[in-house]
Amino acid sequence: MENIELYRELTIEYYNQNAVEFVSTTVGADMESIYEEFEKYINIGGCILDLGCGSGRDSKYFYEKGYHVIAFDAAIAMCEETRKQVPIEVFHQRAEDIAYVGKFDAVWACASLLHVARDNMQVVLRKVVNALKTEGILYGSWKYGDNERVDKGRYFTDYTEKAMIMLIESLRNVELIKIWVTEDVRIEKSDNRWLNILIRKIGA
Numbered sequence: 001m002e003n004i005e006l007y008r009e010l011t012i013e014y015y016n017q018n019a020v021e022f023v024s025t026t027v028g029a030d031m032e033s034i035y036e037e038f039e040k041y042i043n044i045g046g047c048i049l050d051l052g053c054g055s056g057r058d059s060k061y062f063y064e065k066g067y068h069v070i071a072f073d074a075a076i077a078m079c080e081e082t083r084k085q086v087p088i089e090v091f092h093q094r095a096e097d098i099a100y101v102g103k104f105d106a107v108w109a110c111a112s113l114l115h116v117a118r119d120n121m122q123v124v125l126r127k128v129v130n131a132l133k134t135e136g137i138l139y140g141s142w143k144y145g146d147n148e149r150v151d152k153g154r155y156f157t158d159y160t161e162k163a164m165i166m167l168i169e170s171l172r173n174v175e176l177i178k179i180w181v182t183e184d185v186r187i188e189k190s191d192n193r194w195l196n197i198l199i200r201k202i203g204a
Contacts, residue, residue, distance in 0.1 A: 007155035011115050012094075014153045015054075015075035023055040023081050031110070034139070035061065037178065037198065038108065041137040042067070046105035049131065051095055052112020054078050056085030062108070063088055070104075074115075095124050100131035107132060109140040111194075118148055118157045122170055129174055132201040137177070144181055144193035159195050173203030 015022060042048070044066045050059045053071035055078070063069045063086045072091040073079050079090045095109075095116055107128055116124050128138060145158030159167075161179055168176050177198040184192035 007150055008115065008117070011154045012074045015073075016077040019075070019077035019081055022078075027055040027057045027085075029057065031058065031061070034110070034141075034182070034196065037196075038106070038137070038139045039065075041177070041198070041200070042106045047103065049100070049104045049107045050082075051098070051107055051109040051128065052078075052115075053082040053090065054110075054112070056082030058108055058110055059088060059090075060086040073112075095128070096120065098124075098127045098131055102131070102133050104132050104136055106137040107139070109138065111141050111143075113140050114142040114156050114158070115154070116157060117155075121157065122167060125167065125171055129171060129199075129201050134201055134203065136201045138174075138199050138201075139197070141194050141196045144195045161195065164195060164197060168197070168199060173201060174199045175202050 045068065047068045047070070048062050050062070050069060050071040053059050053073045059069050059071045059082055069086070069088045071082050071088060072093040073082065074094040076092050079092050082090045095113060109128065113121070113124065132138065142159045143156055144160065146160050146163060147158045149156050164179060165176065168174060177200055179195070179197050182194050182196060184194060
């Protein structure tokens, strides 16, 4: 796909221009089953990075459960929405620019890394893993499929189990805990499927 960087910028602008609508369709989504899987591996009080915090829904949940939460998003309007939801540090930053080293017990990347270009996904995932402490956990989700596409002004990279497993196997010092497919929790999007992963950092 040509002009990926342009599509990425247009994706960020989409969220800036449609923040109110996006929040209204996502903030009330029932994520309980995914939270439950994620929290099996994190102690209360642990430090979580909400990577691509969007509406602030997940940051709010983790903060109220007693975790220490730091969030960032590439769209400044999404940062502002998260600040409305929860009193935490929220940074205006792209996933590609993550530079933390060994800081987090867990990274929550729910429907955020799906906007990273396929050719750059391995590099970005390495940066995310580097931000984890040893034994730290990463949760990520992507729309299910094998396409790079632009849909209603947003760029997406979709993944199947096979493609994701190959990607994870290319990373150093990680192990795959679980990979599974779910339906979209938003009723109006219930025909969508999502690929979910949990991986653990097993070395420095």
